[in-house]
Amino acid sequence: MSDKRRHSFIVYISPAGTTESVARKIETRLTALGESFTACNLGKKPCDQSGLYLALAADTETLLFVGSPVYSSHAVPTIINFIDQLPKAKNCWAVPFVTWGGATSGVALHEMGKSLLGRGFTLAGAAKVMAVHSLMWQLPDPVGAGRPNEDDLNLVSLLVSDVIKNIKSGSTLQLSIDRLNYQPAEHVPEMLRLSVAKAKTILPPRVVDPERCTLCGYCRDNCPVSAIELNPLPDFLPDCFICFNCVRLCPENAILVDMKPVYERILSRVSHYAESPATEVFRP
Ligand SMILES: Cc1cc2nc3c(=O)[nH]c(=O)nc-3n(C[C@H](O)[C@H](O)[C@H](O)COP(=O)(O)O)c2cc1C
Ligand code: SF4
Ligand code: SF4
The missing domain is CATH 3.40.50.360 (Flavodoxin domain)
Incomplete structure (x- = not known):
């Protein structure tokens, strides 16, 4: 070169x-x-x-x-x-x-x-x-x-x-x-079996609270893959890859999700893989 x-x-x-x-x-x-x-x-x-x-x-x-x-x-x-x-x-x-x-x-x-x-x-x-x-x-x-x-x-x-x-x-x-x-070879098959598509089915659902949502569009504008449409409440489109930016960034905390099982799963993976x-x- x-x-x-x-x-x-x-x-x-x-x-x-x-x-x-x-x-x-x-x-x-x-x-x-x-x-x-x-x-x-x-x-x-x-x-x-x-x-x-x-x-x-x-x-x-x-x-x-x-x-x-x-x-x-x-x-x-x-x-x-x-x-x-x-x-x-x-x-x-x-x-x-x-x-x-x-x-x-x-x-x-x-x-x-x-x-x-x-x-x-x-x-x-x-x-x-x-x-x-x-x-x-x-x-x-x-x-x-x-x-x-x-x-x-x-x-x-x-x-x-x-x-x-x-x-x-x-x-x-x-x-x-x-x-x-x-x-380690013993971990690879379970890693290969996982995918973002599969994680989408495992993660708890996100629910938009109509009482809190002001339809401001901030979640839509900050979605990295343009996977939110306002109809008039935000809808999550199939391209969503569950980055959770919309939940994290919503100024009204209007996208509700129960993160407790997510934390438990992460902590068990931390100790499982070490x-x-x-x-x-x-x-x-
Ligand atoms: C849906 C999702 C799945 C994740 N899966 C893993 C994982 O399998 N292993 C891991 O160590 N971290 C995982 N993470 C954490 C991210 O890899 C980590 O925080 C990364 O640094 C985020 O990058 P960013 O800050 O550029 O978005 C996951 C995060 C999200 C949102
Ligand atoms: S950022 Fe929050 S308040 Fe604004 S449209 Fe999205 S969910 Fe509704
Ligand atoms: S989780 Fe991420 S990719 Fe999915 S709709 Fe929200 S901001 Fe977009």
């Missing part, structure tokens, strides 16, 4: 903001290294992916950082769909990264890595970063409180430096996909 033409893209989704904080760290490091980049949050408009598509179509040397929160042991559908719809890449490197809420990072990195390889990318590195659990915002002491912390983010920063150094040196070293298959290390970066 020649120095002159290289451009990086950082593409992610981050309903509760921690994946975005990792993306920002990547941006800061790339800036410090004098690297050009474009960042795109798929959950916020405008998010212009045309530069990435043009670069891939023109076989321009490209480094793609792609980030997802872990939902139900998986990368979220928006990110997997984004990767799977990319044009076939040549001369391009990718660094998948995930944030996870202390229950399990699941098979998310492995599946993102496989999808990226399927689109022709070479894996230059990867990262899983511990974060506060985004379903526990109402609790005073959520799982993963205070994460990602400075140490977590510094690991990401060092990874970015090493990736750029390797690429600049013309190294052909690449991260083996097998390194991202790090979960995943360690919490934050880890993967290099070739």
